[in-house]
Amino acid sequence: MARERRGGGRRGKAGRSGGGISQLPWSNVVNTAPKVELLSPDQLDQLHATSMRILSEAGIRVMGDNVMDLFENAGAIVDRDTKTIRIDESIVMEALKTVPKTFTLTARNPAKRIALGGNNVNFGLVAGPPNVHDCINGRRPGNYEDYCNFIKLAHHFNAIHLIGNQVTAPQEMPANNRHLDTYNANLTYSDLSFHATAIGRGRAMDGINMMAISRGISVEEMRHDPGVITIISVNSPRLFDDAMGDGLIAMAEHGQPVTITPFTLMGAMTPVTLPAALAQQNAEALFGVTLTQLVNPGTPVMYGSFTSNVDMKSGAPAFGTPENSKANMISGQLCRRYGIPYRTSNANASNVVDLQAAYETMMATWGAVLGGANLVYHAAGWLEGGLTASYEKLVMDVEILQNMMEFLKPLEFNQDELGLDTIKDVPTGGHFFGTDHTMERYETAFYAPMLSDWQNHGAWEAAGSKTALTRATEIWQQALREYEAPEMDPAIREELDAYMAKRKEDIGTDEP
């Protein structure tokens, strides 16, 4: 009864604001599409062999003694002067034995648990932009209010499965403790899992602790049922930063998943040729994957791909390019070969939410999905090569993701859906609008778009000739109006607040 009343209230509210935003229900998306294998088995072997030679002959430079110790114990050749670690294939292969093929991330709302690996595909909110933009207020530096708005939108739109690293930096807050406020916003305004920053041990531990508090479990319990994930970006070519190494170790020690993503823009951080870029990406990613297993065998880990090209005229990064789509697919082949869950992105390089932003994003999304990505990071809101989080782009991206989710729904059918009887019943040149077969199904037969407008030109004009960009502005405003915060137990609220206060006091003016 109480539930019914609440449901009614929701409908009532949606009704007042124009019927509510049409969107797909929250779901765990299964990638039913066949994976595209662009490389032959022999070519894949050649890539792998090149990566192994990069690791054994050139090696990876690391900044931390602890990382060198771990690899030395595993039999690597460690040059302490140059901080370079050379490993042979056997060390990598030994590590791969303990990598989980699939793992889960459990949010404070267990109904929003996601699986990473196998045929699961999840979409993440854009992460990291210093700026935000919307078509009403323009471009501005990241701030806490916009940060919270984006978290609300991620909570509102069911196509978004995960909150990435800071959707925008709240630049008005102290850099050494604002991660506490952003974690808190993630936990307050959404009930999704999120990315814990791994710049140093402190930020990673805060993410782990705060997620455990919000779930009402201990950090020890969360070790076996992870709740946060991090991304270690390799400083390509072949360099692991110290702070990132510490974050990785903290996460792995506590059984929380780590993604290893080399930052491999072809022509800049790698050679210009795609095979070389992928061989280098592969070497760097496997090095990080190996490290997670040396820290704690069985640590959930993802193989991250961010290989794209640069504009050779300006040196600026390009995304959603043909090369980027190929890289997305081939990286998936590598991940399946090694049995590692796969993270990539569907970025674009446009400076504005325009045609380019749309077709580049769609191009990259197909590459990611056909590549078998388990996590498509930056999937909602990415603009300006990642320097701006865009409200309108987020809306368009949700539409693109929903199109893909609908495309991926398995096609099962019976005799009734083959429709022979209704086809025989309708006269030649007639129509099916009023048939029972149609009437029984028409409301749910097709994907109902959120952003696309399918009216004819006259009706569209009469409705104000609104472009999709104008409609996107209306939709994010409506979403913020319709947003409902997930409930939180007051005791947990109190515990989170106390944790944050204590940590801010502890950190003071130091790094966490």
Add this chain to the structure above:
Amino acid sequence: MARERRGGGRRGKAGRSGGGISQLPWSNVVNTAPKVELLSPDQLDQLHATSMRILSEAGIRVMGDNVMDLFENAGAIVDRDTKTIRIDESIVMEALKTVPKTFTLTARNPAKRIALGGNNVNFGLVAGPPNVHDCINGRRPGNYEDYCNFIKLAHHFNAIHLIGNQVTAPQEMPANNRHLDTYNANLTYSDLSFHATAIGRGRAMDGINMMAISRGISVEEMRHDPGVITIISVNSPRLFDDAMGDGLIAMAEHGQPVTITPFTLMGAMTPVTLPAALAQQNAEALFGVTLTQLVNPGTPVMYGSFTSNVDMKSGAPAFGTPENSKANMISGQLCRRYGIPYRTSNANASNVVDLQAAYETMMATWGAVLGGANLVYHAAGWLEGGLTASYEKLVMDVEILQNMMEFLKPLEFNQDELGLDTIKDVPTGGHFFGTDHTMERYETAFYAPMLSDWQNHGAWEAAGSKTALTRATEIWQQALREYEAPEMDPAIREELDAYMAKRKEDIGTDEP
């Protein structure tokens, strides 16, 4: 020497107008991507069996006695009162034996011969819109000047392989003979193959005759080396118009290829369920394919798919939807099963060149390419559900097609491209910009976009903050400025003019 001078002149001209539009060279595109098979073999069997029952139990209504005669002779059950033809599977299978798996279309420029079938994929200019639009002059009824401009753009942009049925209707011209002027424009302003209108025998024959004249060969010679193609749109459900039947017969008699495209919008002309829509499409397409082989065994024929859904709220057609992409892929499975070359489209339902137009077009393009389409019709310029030919949309579409062409380039590599040596040479955390490996390749390493702008935000702003739509307007204007008409032998010019004059006199005020 003369050639060199001409080449130099071209470069000079391009230089004056800002370096010329960057585009890929004209090429026959091979679809190297694995084809996506959405249906299991068993599901494909069920679709096929349903189609066969539609043909044998419900039948197809035709308007022409000649069509009924042909099918009666082949053993079909023909009901002359209701003009309904029922055929069983054996008649279809017999016809399929003579369908060529691949055929070619030879333009007046033999270097622009295209192959339809196998792994070949070709992109066609939008066909049929009554209106045109550009961002400078707005929306207006089709007219001859715009018609010619679009043909010039189709000639200029190498991604366009074929001129479809009238890119826009020149509405100021007499409806009964304007096909002569549009054929003439196709042959004058481009050197591509084109679609001959099959509304009645006369229009089809004019297309055949004028292409033969322009190639300097006889109609008899062209029978063995086709130059024009037509599309027969089935008036779904299950109705073949008389005029279309006559056009089909004229084309088939002369060995010119025919495409059979049922107009199957789910929920309107077919049941709302995708399997039923495809079963009906398949029945209608196979009926038309069978007819071509009854007229003239061995006639090149394509299986056309145009299955998409309607907006169940307004009844308006929707394109670039998830259902449309699935239909594009499954239709390809059917074509491969039957060994028939495959035509589909990559349409969108937007009323304006906006985000929706971009992501829907890209969505449909992936469906078409992964479905193994040999001809993607309406691939450049389609807007407003096909009611408007758009200049800016054409430019964006060329960019989308070029992205796809580049994606489809096979990935072959050697040790040098695996780049081990250069990776070992560049220090950790360094960059590859200046390496020999990069310098030797950077100019051609990546796809250079025509429309996309990859500058960083500051440089983009300094260059005028132009959106892709604004840049598209500049590009089509530049393309028209840079356009160079293909040469034509004066004798052929004279012969074409004489043919047109004679035909206009013959037609008078009658239908052709």
